[in-house]
Structures are given as C-alpha cells and as structure tokens.
Amino acid sequence: MATIGVLIETEDGNVKDTNFGVLTAARGQGDGTIVALMMDGSAEEAKGSLEKYGATKVVQVSVDGADLDASPDLKARALAAAIENFNLDVLLGLASAQGRDLFARLAASMDLPLASDCVALDLAAKTVKKSHFSGKTFATVKMSGSVMLCAVRPNAVEAQEAPAEAAVESFAAAVQDPGLVRVVDVKKETIDNVDLTEAAVIVTGGRPIASADNYKILDECARLLGGATGASRAAVDAGFAPHPMQVGQTGKTVSPRLYIGCGLSGSVQHFAGMKTSKVIVAINTDKDAPIFEKCDYGIIGDLFEVVPVLTEVLKEKL
Ligand SMILES: Cc1cc2nc3c(=O)[nH]c(=O)nc-3n(C[C@H](O)[C@H](O)[C@H](O)COP(=O)(O)OP(=O)(O)OC[C@H]3O[C@@H](n4cnc5c(N)ncnc54)[C@H](O)[C@@H]3O)c2cc1C
Structure with a gap:
C-alpha cells in the first residue's frame, strides 16, 4: 500500500480550494496516510481545512535561512528531500502554473516519472488518465519508477469532505541551492478576476x-x-x-x-x-x-x- 503525499498550494497565505479535490483523489488509494506538504503559508493554520479533506499529517517544509520562492530549484530539492524523508510512494499536486514548474524540476532532479494534467487516477494500478493534444484525446498512462509524480488538473476531481485527525510537523531539508535560477521579480496578472x-x-x-x-x-x-x-x-x-x-x-x-x-x-x-x-x-x-x-x-x-x-x-x- 502506498503512502501518498499532496503538495499544497496557497494564495496570500490561504489554502487554495482546488487542493481539496487533489486530497480527495489521494484518499482511498493508499495505506490511509496522506501527508500534506506545505512550502508556503502556515501548516498550523492550514491544518483545520486540510484534515477536513482527509490529510493525516501536515508538514511544513523549509530550508534554513532560505526563501524558497526565490529559487525554484532549491524548492524542488527540498521537496525531493521530503519525499525521501516521509517515504512517499506518490506525490500529487495541482497542474497549476506553479505546480507544473515545480513537478517538472522534481521529476528531472529525481529521475522520476511525471504525469501532468491528470483528470483521473488509479494509484494502485499506477495508471492515470490525462489530457493529450490540446484536449482532443485522453490517454491512460501506466507509470513505473519508485515514486509516481502526478499533477492533477484543478477541479478535475470533485472535492468531498472526509474528516481525519492530522498531526502537524516541521521538516527542515538539508539541501543546497544549485544557484542556477533566481526569481527576481513576480508580476501578477492585473485583470481583476478569479484565476x-x-x-x-x-x-x-x-x-x-x-x-x-x-x-x-x-x-x-x-x-x-x-x-x-x-x-x-x-x-x-x-x-x-x-x-x-x-x-x-x-x-x-x-x-x-x-x-x-x-x-x-x-x-x-x-x-x-x-x-x-x-x-x-x-x-x-x-x-x-x-x-x-x-x-x-x-x-x-x-x-x-x-x-x-x-x-x-x-x-x-x-
Ligand atoms: C490554431 C487555432 C487556435 C485557436 N485557439 C482558440 C482558443 O484558444 N480559444 C478560442 O475560443 N478560439 C480559438 N480559435 C478560434 C476558433 O476557431 C473560433 O474562431 C473561435 O472560438 C470563435 O469564437 P466565438 O465562438 O466567440 O465567435 P463566433 O464563431 O463568431 O460565434 C459567435 C456565436 O454567437 C452567436 N451569437 C451572435 N449574437 C449573439 C447574441 N447577441 N447572443 C447570443 N449568441 C449570439 C452566433 O450565433 C454564433 O454562434 C483558434 C483557431 C485556430 C485556427
């Protein structure tokens, strides 16, 4: 049975609602342990909403003295360390702009299989259904490798509550910044619209x-x-x-x-x-x-x- 991690995304410090569909996708597919990994926001504050959707552990991942948002490679390395530390068999996240970037770096650095834009998952069979050719077809993809990385299309899986008790932990990853890329400025879309x-x-x-x-x-x-x-x-x-x-x-x-x-x-x-x-x-x-x-x-x-x-x-x- 698999231990499943879910990378949680926040916006202005709040857990995005679209994470709850990913937690729902994670449930019932492993050994019952669902580790919610947070690299921004506060695990303590997020605990209430994440355990409502089945998270059994909420982990604040950090690197001492580092701003993870400024270095996407360091963020990917910290996440890789968390995958190893918590013995995850699967890591799920959102196929958002941020998720796609991070999961691609993670897959490359750990040499792991990645499926992006998934709309359905069968983690026991190690298969996912994903969109292909600009949505013209859907492919069922069989994945191999020690850890499955899957970025799920936001809202593809309907969020359903399943209350659990979650413990909060901190994990300080002992990783170095390769210093290849540094984010110096972020410009948000100026249109006044929900994403x-x-x-x-x-x-x-x-x-x-x-x-x-x-x-x-x-x-x-x-x-x-x-x-x-x-x-x-x-x-x-x-x-x-x-x-x-x-x-x-x-x-x-x-x-x-x-x-x-x-x-x-x-x-x-x-x-x-x-x-x-x-x-x-x-x-x-x-x-x-x-x-x-x-x-x-x-x-x-x-x-x-x-x-x-x-x-x-x-x-x-x-
Ligand atoms: C390579 C390529 C990529 C493309 N990518 C995209 C893409 O990403 N997104 C995209 O949208 N298109 C894309 N297109 C364009 C696409 O082919 C269509 O031209 C476009 O989607 C048509 O837009 P529309 O439906 O708004 O307009 P129209 O085709 O002009 O349709 C307007 C409709 O509104 C109805 N109508 C008229 N007045 C009213 C009214 N007052 N109230 C209600 N209904 C009314 C008409 O009956 C008509 O059916 C792409 C095309 C190509 C070749």
Whole structure:
C-alpha cells in the first residue's frame, strides 16, 4: 500500500480550494496516510481545512535561512528531500502554473516519472488518465519508477469532505541551492478576476459581446456565482478582452463545475480548453449553433437579454 503525499498550494497565505479535490483523489488509494506538504503559508493554520479533506499529517517544509520562492530549484530539492524523508510512494499536486514548474524540476532532479494534467487516477494500478493534444484525446498512462509524480488538473476531481485527525510537523531539508535560477521579480496578472484555471464557475463571452465594456454584464453574473469571466479567442483578437481571459487551445485549459458560454459558436479550439467542465450551459441566438450539440443545457436567446435576467434571479436567490 502506498503512502501518498499532496503538495499544497496557497494564495496570500490561504489554502487554495482546488487542493481539496487533489486530497480527495489521494484518499482511498493508499495505506490511509496522506501527508500534506506545505512550502508556503502556515501548516498550523492550514491544518483545520486540510484534515477536513482527509490529510493525516501536515508538514511544513523549509530550508534554513532560505526563501524558497526565490529559487525554484532549491524548492524542488527540498521537496525531493521530503519525499525521501516521509517515504512517499506518490506525490500529487495541482497542474497549476506553479505546480507544473515545480513537478517538472522534481521529476528531472529525481529521475522520476511525471504525469501532468491528470483528470483521473488509479494509484494502485499506477495508471492515470490525462489530457493529450490540446484536449482532443485522453490517454491512460501506466507509470513505473519508485515514486509516481502526478499533477492533477484543478477541479478535475470533485472535492468531498472526509474528516481525519492530522498531526502537524516541521521538516527542515538539508539541501543546497544549485544557484542556477533566481526569481527576481513576480508580476501578477492585473485583470481583476478569479484565476480562470482554478475557478469553480466560469461565465465566458464570445465575439458578440462586442466591446470590453460589455464584459461587465458577465462579470456581475460571474461574481454572484463566485466565479471568473472568460473570453473566446475571437473576442480577444477583437480587443474586447485581454489574453489571460482566453479559454481554449491557445488559451487556458479550465475544468470548472459550471461553464456558461455566452455567444460562443462551439469551435473545437474553444472546446479543447473547457470540455472537461462538469456542466456546460450555452446561450446562443442561433438554434443551429454547433455548441448546442455539445452542451448540457442550451438557452436559445440573446445574451444581452438572458444574462441580466439570470443575474437578477441570482441576486434574489443568493
Ligand atoms: C490554431 C487555432 C487556435 C485557436 N485557439 C482558440 C482558443 O484558444 N480559444 C478560442 O475560443 N478560439 C480559438 N480559435 C478560434 C476558433 O476557431 C473560433 O474562431 C473561435 O472560438 C470563435 O469564437 P466565438 O465562438 O466567440 O465567435 P463566433 O464563431 O463568431 O460565434 C459567435 C456565436 O454567437 C452567436 N451569437 C451572435 N449574437 C449573439 C447574441 N447577441 N447572443 C447570443 N449568441 C449570439 C452566433 O450565433 C454564433 O454562434 C483558434 C483557431 C485556430 C485556427
């Protein structure tokens, strides 16, 4: 039976909600020990939320006197030391920008197999299902090696609570910084939006949105649902939205619980980025639009009429 580690990501010191789906994926797949590894934030503060989703140990990983955020290689080395110290058979984490970077360094430094963008896992069989070719296909991949490294697509596994008792520990890794790369500055996206790749709800506007200002109609609806606003490439190319909002083959890959597409034709390139959404709702004036073949619920109507009504209803109900 495997001992499973989960690398926890935080934002502004708080545990991101998307970690809970990864903890859920880890549960029931090993010997019952789930080690949550934290390299930022506070293990003491995170304990309550992590044990609610099944973590049995929460470990603060550090390197004496070092700023791990400034050296991605040092961070990977510290994580490698933690894997060895806690005898992990598997390490799971988020396939976020940070997770993809760190897991790739870890796999290279430890010469271990890595599967990124996983949407389903069978750790006993050492297989994972992962997205391939911009989401056009899914591959089931068999992994070998002493430790499996898997980065899981945010929201791909639905978070389910399973309360456990977690002990908190500290682990100071005795590792050296190879000094190859140093982060000197970090610039965050300036758009006032929840991170698209981790949002549980996304309201996306296509070409007919017609102006940057009109996105406010979608923003209001998305905010009420605690979600983010996205855009199609046609809308981005027309200058109505910045590229960080683009969903699709050449934009972001997302997997929210609810995806509301407003004025999207349903192109394969757009679907490449959002087809693993749990529920897809389409609003389109054309009853023959291809998107109606691919959605769970379709509304034939003008987004400028439908979305404001939806927003008013949400205001009443929420
Ligand atoms: C290599 C490559 C990569 C690409 N990558 C991406 C990508 O990452 N993301 C992406 O989105 N696209 C991508 N594209 C572009 C893609 O092929 C489509 O052109 C694009 O997705 C179309 O955007 P759209 O659905 O917003 O616009 P349109 O195709 O113009 O569709 C608009 C839809 O809105 C409906 N409509 C019109 N008015 C209203 C209204 N008032 N209310 C409701 N519905 C209305 C219309 O009936 C129509 O179905 C890529 C293309 C290529 C070749």
